[in-house]
Amino acid sequence: MDNCFILKGNICHTPQADSLTIKENAYLICEGGVCRGIFDVIPEPYKNLEVIDCTGKLIIPGMTDLHTHAPQYAFCGTGMDYELMEWLNRITFPEEMLYADEEYALRAYEIFAGKVKRSAASRIVLFGTIHPNSTLILMDLMEQSGLVTYVGKVNMDRNAPPGLTEESASRSAADTRFFIEEAIRRGYQRTRPVITPRFAVSCTDELMKELGKIRKEFDLPVQSHLSENPGEIDLVRQLVPEAHFYGDAYDRFGLFGGEGNTVMAHCIYSGPEETERIKSNGVWVAHCPSSNMNLSSGIAPVRRYLEKGIRIGLGTDIGAGTSESLFRAVTDAIQVSKLYWRYIDQKAKPLSFSESFYLATKGGGSFFGKVGSFEEGYSFDALVLDDSIEPAAHSMGSKDRLERAFYQELDRNGIVMKFVDGRQIF
């Protein structure tokens, strides 16, 4: 069988959110791309497998970036003086228009793909642009990267500048069908399309209805944005007066969980009804703390979502998020949860390191199935971290080393091996 081997090292994961589990000098078994568990001694049936010796290094699950925008990497880290709607109009939309040019798309997406290939992410849920061919270029590159991804051709037929507004709902739907069929025809192994209405502001009811049909027809997941900014929420209220709340503007068209997986980015201002619907429809929340600070959006009530058993993971949300580092997303999530506790709700205990690590691994990973943990039967997504590149004055236990590696963002230069479904990416 292919993809059978053993990693030896200090193995860290979070089967439960609140308990980081660490086994030092242990063996992690990969059989056909699937994890067979962590052992102190190699069990008899696996005695003959190759052992990749990473003694002393930290081994953690590959991480999931549950929300990001590939075309926005080109301006990531610039234009950070605006709120959401102004930022879209001034910074984002002008950039996304450039992706009408496939040569530009190739050049820009190559940079993005190179970056995420080396990152801590083994799985990503991505936005492209409205352009089907450019988004297919992005899919080709993601397939080559070895990561497992969902990639969406964006839909928007209103409230965007002329060069970035699809001419009609039916044209947007036709382009989406073309995109999906072509993606299927290309026979990717690990790159799948996802239905991607940008947000309720930019999609007419007619378009939403079409997307609901396409979703059902091809049995695809959905990604979009939800309750990110007070001004945006007001706008949705005006644009979709029939919706009981923002999320209902998706749910009315079968684009909000239930049948088929859905991930909604942000969910900062979701009220009780919306939160209930997120829960009952099994929608994933993509918590994007960097983006939510940069656009002055706010802080999502992550503790409340965890307590309610809502599915939740982390997103880098490039380019409103200013770092592609998922290690940083983990520590950002902790930091903003502390400010949330201090200023908004002293009953909402800040996230522990373990909990935030869980969000970036098993939490978001669940969108892809059994992903983000080293329990038996999980996909073998793994990172080997060499934290010795940062000297230390005294020896540290694995828990401290791991926490330090995250705060130092060692995913920038400390990941020495990366595996996805048991395949070595580097």
Next chain:
Amino acid sequence: MDNCFILKGNICHTPQADSLTIKENAYLICEGGVCRGIFDVIPEPYKNLEVIDCTGKLIIPGMTDLHTHAPQYAFCGTGMDYELMEWLNRITFPEEMLYADEEYALRAYEIFAGKVKRSAASRIVLFGTIHPNSTLILMDLMEQSGLVTYVGKVNMDRNAPPGLTEESASRSAADTRFFIEEAIRRGYQRTRPVITPRFAVSCTDELMKELGKIRKEFDLPVQSHLSENPGEIDLVRQLVPEAHFYGDAYDRFGLFGGEGNTVMAHCIYSGPEETERIKSNGVWVAHCPSSNMNLSSGIAPVRRYLEKGIRIGLGTDIGAGTSESLFRAVTDAIQVSKLYWRYIDQKAKPLSFSESFYLATKGGGSFFGKVGSFEEGYSFDALVLDDSIEPAAHSMGSKDRLERAFYQELDRNGIVMKFVDGRQIF
């Protein structure tokens, strides 16, 4: 004359907080370690100086870290699940005890010194520990680094564990005198002592009185902590009932600006009276956003301080702050100011990139005199940044390149030259 040369490149600085000034392909003149200004054409008197050609690169002022703890670098990035007082007792104090051992101090401080030498900081105001000899080792290393620093032997004669509590106010004072006299005897060029009561919680009135005398006798600056955490503030109220407010517990002993420079870290919860005293006594505020998030302390009202004309700069505050990157401190300050605006005071406009850049350069630099700007007569502290190590899909103006470099924390690996007082550090 020594230290005379010209840097050519894209020169960026903030003579005023709200206007980032950029001159592309310009010449920055250093004469005897002092900046003679920025020119499009080299002026006649400087025609014969060597030109260091950094065409296309970004040149910015060396930055000031107005508050950090050298001994805490050893655990930086770990133990982040506590608030201030618990964190001190569980994490910080046990580490600081280790510095009784000078061999350990040397090993740990060498790592710290190596790190900050490569960092964006040209100037740092630092805490050591209570141990005079170990703190002198830190001074030796800082002197060798080429940076200009103030280094403090910490004073604490109460509310710390036995191994870290000085046995009496008089012993603490004697050790402080020894430390200062020895520092003077060693004849450092760029490393100066600073009076360092840890905070009002850990210093008896008797010790404060002694430190006030020593400060005056040697004409030294002062550094300490102020109004960081609600629990800490309550404690000070109990411990120093005579003080009208927390800062008054320093001012009563001549340790709060007025004669001699003083920098106070945090100032998150300073009320109107304290703020007024900070202003009237000319105290510098060291804003430490990373630390203030990590210890769930809160967000300092930086906009209010700027509007009042209070002196203010940025601090990394290692190890409660989890990054030695001043680029990150700049973007952290922007991010928390956005949350402050959103949740605490919608009249407090978020910091712009220019304003936060100013805080880390001219704002904090002013503690050292004319530092942190390329105006005529300022100390020639400069960094040359190569941001081409991060590929870009399209060309960007210098403003966008600079902002991107900060969000990408390119001070980790993108600084190719560093000058302090005109001396090249690397």
